Amino acid sequence: MRKILQAENLEKVYRVGSVDVPALRGVSLDVEEGEFVAIMGPSGCGKSTMLHLLGGLLTPTSGRIIIDDEDLTAASDARRTDIRRRKIGFVFQRFNLFPTLTAEGNLRLAERIHAGGDGKKDDPERRREILGLLKLEDKMHHKPLELSGGEQQRVALARALVTSPAIILADEPTGNLDTENSAIVLNMFQEMNYRLNQTIIMITHNPEAAAMCKRIIQMRDGQIIAPPHWFEGGELKPPGLHHNVSLGAKKLLLPPENLGQNPGAQEILKGAQFATSRPEVRVRGWREMVDGDGKVVAYEVDIE
Ligand SMILES: Nc1ncnc2c1ncn2[C@@H]1O[C@H](COP(=O)(O)OP(=O)(O)OP(=O)(O)O)[C@@H](O)[C@H]1O
Numbered sequence: 207m208r209k210i211l212q213a214e215n216l217e218k219v220y221r222v223g224s225v226d227v228p229a230l231r232g233v234s235l236d237v238e239e240g241e242f243v244a245i246m247g248p249s250g251c252g253k254s255t256m257l258h259l260l261g262g263l264l265t266p267t268s269g270r271i272i273i274d275d276e277d278l279t280a281a282s283d284a285r286r287t288d289i290r291r292r293k294i295g296f297v298f299q300r301f302n303l304f305p306t307l308t309a310e311g312n313l314r315l316a317e318r319i320h321a322g323g324d325g326k327k328d329d330p331e332r333r334r335e336i337l338g339l340l341k342l343e344d345k346m347h348h349k350p351l352e353l354s355g356g357e358q359q360r361v362a363l364a365r366a367l368v369t370s371p372a373i374i375l376a377d378e379p380t381g382n383l384d385t386e387n388s389a390i391v392l393n394m395f396q397e398m399n400y401r402l403n404q405t406i407i408m409i410t411h412n413p414e415a416a417a418m419c420k421r422i423i424q425m426r427d428g429q430i431i432a433p434p435h436w437f438e439g440g441e442l443k444p445p446g447l448h449h450n451v452s453l454g455a456k457k458l459l460l461p462p463e464n465l466g467q468n469p470g471a472q473e474i475l476k477g478a479q480f481a482t483s484r485p486e487v488r489v490r491g492w493r494e495m496v497d498g499d500g501k502v503v504a505y506e507v508d509i510e
């Protein structure tokens with residue numbers, strides 16, 4: 207697998223008046239092509255800051271970012287904008303569609319911006335293909351206000367995909383959607399990851415959304431924290447070595463209520479046995495999933 211993103215020791219300090227606000231305190235992250243990564247963590251821990259740095263919307267105070275073999279941090283402003291246009295697709299919580307343009311028009315605009323300068327690029331076939339993949343064929347000529355929230359977000363995803371970016375960065379893409387539309391949009395993300403091998407990094411507060419991802423990264427206070435528990439062959443391994451949830455492994459979400467404070471291997475195993483009604487179930491690892499306030503809302507358990 208090819209590394210598509212490398213971030214080394216990123217720090218970001220915002221300056222507000224005469225006060226320094228450290229938002230990121232040394233974050234390193236590698237992402238391989240085709241990964242679908244969730245970023246979770248309490249409000250204010252630096253998730254959006256990190257995503258904006260990775261996408262070249264902000265520059266780090268220090269550290270280095272390599273995207274698809276190009277050094278974003280060494281680039282001039284103009285070059286960084288260029289890399290961003292060619293390599294990154296953003297999806298935001300607010301769909302940020304142009305209200306006067308149709309779904310197709312929004313995609314066309316994205317193509318033009320992507321092409322830069324003369325804006326000659328025009329690929330109706332690609333637009334139709336992407337809108338088709340997202341099941342929006344019959345909504346092509348609708349304007350955003352004539353679409354449901356879920357459909358608008360699917361158009362936003364289509365817009366991000368139409369330029370074939372190396373990475374899609376999504377900041378709480380289901381944050382403005384109801385449960386049903388969230389599920390539809392998340393399924394589409396998952397499908398794009400699966401069918402197009404699209405690399406995606408997604409911030410979410412929703413443990414079920416995170417559970418769809420192949421890897422979950424937890425942040426606290428401007429840092430990535432290693433998943434607390436991960437073990438192999440019944441032996442507890444140091445955190446950080448085993449944080450890839452293996453593909454195809456079954457995942458289980460256990461509510462924290464019945465597990466007690468800081469559950470250990472025994473409690474998690476009992477919870478998994480209870481939830482699956484399988485006394486022989488094996489637990490390969492687990493991690494806490496926290497909401498915006500840092501409260502544990504579920505334990506994600508990898509079982510076989
Ligand atoms: N433009 C800015 N100027 C000054 N401080 C900022 C700015 N943007 C963010 N911050 C601060 O940096 C820290 C990290 O903010 P960030 O938006 O990255 O958090 P987040 O994890 O995305 O939170 P949320 O889940 O609420 O979206 C916070 O303390 C925030 O107040």
Ligand SMILES: [Mg+2]
Binds near residue numbers: 253254
């Ligand atoms: Mg945020």
